[in-house]
Amino acid sequence: MTNLHAEPALDQPYYGATIGAAVRRFFKKYATFTGRASRSEYWWWVLAGGIVSFVLSMLILATGAARMGSDGVWQVQGGPGVIFVVLTAIWSLAIFIPQLALVVRRLHDSNRSGFWIFIYFVPLAGPIILFVFMLLGSKPEGARFDR
Numbered sequence: 001m002t003n004l005h006a007e008p009a010l011d012q013p014y015y016g017a018t019i020g021a022a023v024r025r026f027f028k029k030y031a032t033f034t035g036r037a038s039r040s041e042y043w044w045w046v047l048a049g050g051i052v053s054f055v056l057s058m059l060i061l062a063t064g065a066a067r068m069g070s071d072g073v074w075q076v077q078g079g080p081g082v083i084f085v086v087l088t089a090i091w092s093l094a095i096f097i098p099q100l101a102l103v104v105r106r107l108h109d110s111n112r113s114g115f116w117i118f119i120y121f122v123p124l125a126g127p128i129i130l131f132v133f134m135l136l137g138s139k140p141e142g143a144r145f146d147r
Contacts, residue, residue, distance in 0.1 A: 011146060013038040013109055013138065023048050029105070030098045033114060034147045037105035042134060045102060049095060056091060059084040103134070108145035110136045 007021055008014050010028060013036040014021060022044030029035075060066050063081025066074050076085055104114035110133060119126045 011035050013105075014041050015138070017041045017044060019044040019048055026098055026102060029101065031101055033101050033104045034108075034145060035105055036109035036138075036142050036145055037102055038109060038138060039106070039135075042102060042106045049099070052091065053088075056084055056088040060088060103130075105145075106134055109138045109142045111139040111142040111144075 007017075010025065010032075014025060015038045017025070017038060017040040022041045025037075025041055026045045026049075060081060063079065063084060064077055065079065065081030065083075065085050066076050069075045076082065100117065103117055107114055107116050112133060116133060117130070120130050122129070
């Protein structure tokens with residue numbers, strides 16, 4: 001008897017993924033730009049990653065490690081709160097490549113080439129278009145990106 005709720009292989013999208021499964025798959029597929037990622041895999045990661053980033057940012061502000069200078073530019077202050085600035089920098093670097101890979105896999109799931117990620121750099125409209133692409137449903141034709 002097969003388990004209908006078993007997690008699919010890493011080379012397959014996980015439709016109906018839980019937040020825990022989405023986070024695990026995000027890190028297990030760290031630099032995997034082939035294959036597909038379901039909407040649930042993508043959006044659960046966006047939520048989880050966003051929460052971590054938000055908490056780190058609030059810790060920076062709460063400890064006074066950074067503040068806006070009189071010239072309108074954020075400045076890092078001294079003190080023990082600087083550790084949160086360093087942790088935020090490490091976190092941002094650690095998730096940069098896997099975030100790109102996840103977006104490319106999500107584009108694949110909607111049957112779009114990963115090169116569509118570059119539309120982000122089109123002023124104003126680009127990020128909006130990419131956001132809409134992340135919202136669109138899966139297409140069976142996206143299986144062509146599986147390997």
